[in-house]
Amino acid sequence: MKRITVVIFLALCSVSLKGTAQLGFCQGSSGSPIFTEDFGTGITNGPALPPGTTTYTYVNGPPDDGSYTITSNTAGYFDWFNIQDHTPDDVSGKAFIVNASFTAGEFYRRSIDGLCENTSYEFSSWLLNLHPRMGVGCPNNGIPVNVQFQIWDSTDTNLLASGDTGDIEDKTTPEWEQYALLFTTLPGQSSVILKMINNGSGGCGNDLAIDDIAFRSCGDLVTLSDTQNRNSIFQCEVDSPVGSLTLSATPDFSIFNNHFYQWQESTDNSSWVNIPGETTDTYSTPILTDSRYYRVVVSEDLININNNLCNVISQVFEIVFVPTPNPPSSIGDIRICENIENGLLTVRVPPGVQVDWYDAPTGGTLLDTDTITYSTDIAGTYYAEAVSTLAYCPSSNRTAVTLEFYPLPEVNDEVISFCENEDVLLQAGVSASRYEWSTGETTSEITVSQPGIYTVEVTDSNGCSNIKTIEVLQINLPVIEEIRTVDNNIVVNTSNVGEAEYSLDGLNFQNESVFQKIPGGLYTISVRGDSSCSNVTREFFHLVVPKFFTPNGDGINDFFEVEGIGSLSDYEINLYDRYGKLIKNALGEPLRWDGSFNSRLLPSGDYWFTVRIENNIYQGHVALVR
The missing domain is CATH 2.60.40.10 (Immunoglobulins)
Incomplete structure (x- = not known):
């Protein structure tokens, strides 16, 4: 950071002082520099200043108290700032680095000859305090830099003018500051000696960099x-x-x-x-x-x-x-996917030229000004005109730049149903160069077995992407909770809610869950919730026994028997009288009882039976009526 500091200071050294002076800058017009010192360039230190320029000792490295060096950087110099010189556009420019002596004294002088009498002059220099505020080298900040500018006569015996910078305190960042001394020569005065004096006390701090010392005439603005x-x-x-x-x-x-x-x-x-x-x-x-x-x-x-x-x-x-600028150079027409919010059209022009955008090759509407880019979400051709920034000098032609939007891959969201315990095939449904499913798969179709929301991002050869969403719904299979015989009816109960169809043969289905007046026997009960899904089946033996039988020889209800049980392989039937006496037994074969025991007709009454089918036992009673 560079800051110009102006301090007004009027010094009258004695009653015999002939010139006038103030610490400040020429507010009028300046002449060409009579003398400048920027201390050169280069990556090596030095050279030392000519003899008589300073009373300090030159060193090739970090200077101790009362020493100086000429260098392009101060890296590694104590805890000082690592600075660049002040001279604009310098490459490896050097500065005068001073570690002030313990005693106040002169550290720079220069003689100037050939001056004009009765003429105002400005003596200036850029100064920088090298010590950082709160640096480790000087607790509680360092001793401030304080420099006095002096003008002496050519004999170096009479001080003609002087001015002090005042304290230049530590900074948190390095900061070049310019100071200047104004004075006016008197009749007969053509030579002076310029000096810079260290006013600060010795000790920790009071370390400074100096650059771009200049001397020039000063006159009216x-x-x-x-x-x-x-x-x-x-x-x-x-x-x-x-x-x-x-x-x-x-x-x-x-x-x-x-x-x-x-x-x-x-x-x-x-x-x-x-x-x-x-x-x-x-x-x-x-x-x-x-x-x-x-x-x-x-x-x-x-x-x-x-x-x-x-x-x-x-x-x-x-x-x-x-000059009339050339039309802007286009970096090319823009083609982007239509889901990108805006297209950015760009052209190039040299420095000193701005770009205005229009909607027509001549005339038209001004869309934007002073920008090499134009952002829009509307496809079409736009026109860039180069205009000089010094004067309104437009290019003879405008540069056309076209914005085109690629269509996105066309996808259609879907809702798909599938049956429980089955798989379902999901398809992107569009030809593309890349697929990315929410499952991580990268093929055009995938197989899933779980309900949910699935997405696939399809990308075409233009790099445009679109997302298809597929909602997969599961059709739950019926759950058969119970099948039971009620008289000669078969009753099927399911535990899940919803419409279902029922069948005894897997072919013919009905909406009712009760099959009426069904002969006893072994049946495969089928239940389906949706005709596209597989059936849920369970084998069931429909146990149908008469409530009574009349063994009177008329051919009607003459026997007690269990219908259809002969189709089973593992069963047993037992008949008992009211006292629990086994009257008849059949193991693995049908039982047909005519109401007798050992060829003797048993009396009318209730008789008990048990039917074991595999591990299931059913029991009941039947009335023998004579």
Whole structure:
């Protein structure tokens, strides 16, 4: 960070002091530098200053108290800041690094000869406190830097002017600050000696860097303007020429009492030549077709008008012909996927040229200004125009840039049902170059066995992606909770809620869960909840026994028997009288009882039976009626 510090200071050294001085900057126009010192460039330290320039001792490395070095960086120097020099655009630029002595004293001097009498001058330098605030080297901050600028006569015996910087305290970051001393020479004074003196006390701190010491004349602030009160003109080349202008030089009379002029011109604002005969405060330019720069040299005495140690230079009046810029260079048309919010169109132009965007190759609506990019969500062709920033000089043509949106892969969300305990095939349903399922699979179709929400991101050859969502619903199979015989009916109970169909043969289904008047026997009961899903089946023996039988020989209900049990392989039937006496037994074969025991007819009454089918036992009673 660079900061300009201005302190006003008036010093009268004695009643015999001939010059006047103040610590501050020239507020008017300055002359060309009479003397500058930037201490050179390079990555090695040194060289030492010429003999007589300083009373300090040169060292090739970190300087101790009373020593100095010339270096491009201070890395590893105690706990100091590692700095770069101040000179603009320097590569490996060097600075004057001073570790102040324990006693106040001079650390820099320079003689200046050939000065003009009765002329104001500015002596300046950039200073930096090298010690960081709260640095480890100096607890509670270091001793501040304090420098005095002095002007002595050529005999080095009379102090003509001086001014102090005051304390330059530690900073948290390195900070170059400029200080300057103004003074005016008296009649007969043509040489001076410039000095910088260490005012600070010795000890921890008071370490400084110095760069860009300069000495130049100082005079009135001189401004240039034309009859329209313009200070410069920037005009497009296509609008040339510029007619003759009358330029006027206006001093502010802050320093000079008299003014003598010499007008100068330049084609590059760098090399200047005098315009013969133009020595008044006005100048009329010729008709111009190319860029020109004008300034005026001003002095207080005519004899000094060509003496750069004594004159000053006005502001520059610029007449610049701005070339028509080339149309912007496009980086190419843009094609993006339609789900990207905006397309960014981009062009390139050289420095000093801005870009305006339009919706037509000529005329049209201005869409955006001063930007090399244009963002839009509307497909179409847009036009970039180059415009000079010095003057409104547009390019002769506009550059067309097209935005196109690729369509996304077309997908259709789905809801798919599948049967419990089965798999279901999910398909992306679109041809693409890449697939990415929420399961991590990367094929065009996958097989799943669980309900839920599945997604697949499909990406086409243009890199455009879309997401298909598939909701997979499971059709739960019926759960047979119980099958029972009620009289000669079969009753099926299921535990899950919902519509179901029932069958005794797996072919013919009914909505009712009760099968009525079914002959006894072994049945395979089938239940289905959806015709597309498999059936739930269970074998069931429908045990049908008569409630009574009449063995009277009429051919109707003459026997007690269990219907259909012969189809089983593991069963047993036992008959008992009311006292528990076994009357008849059949193991693995049908039982047919005519109501007799040992060829004797048993009386009417209730008789008990048990039927064992595998591990299940059923019991009941039957009435014998005679």
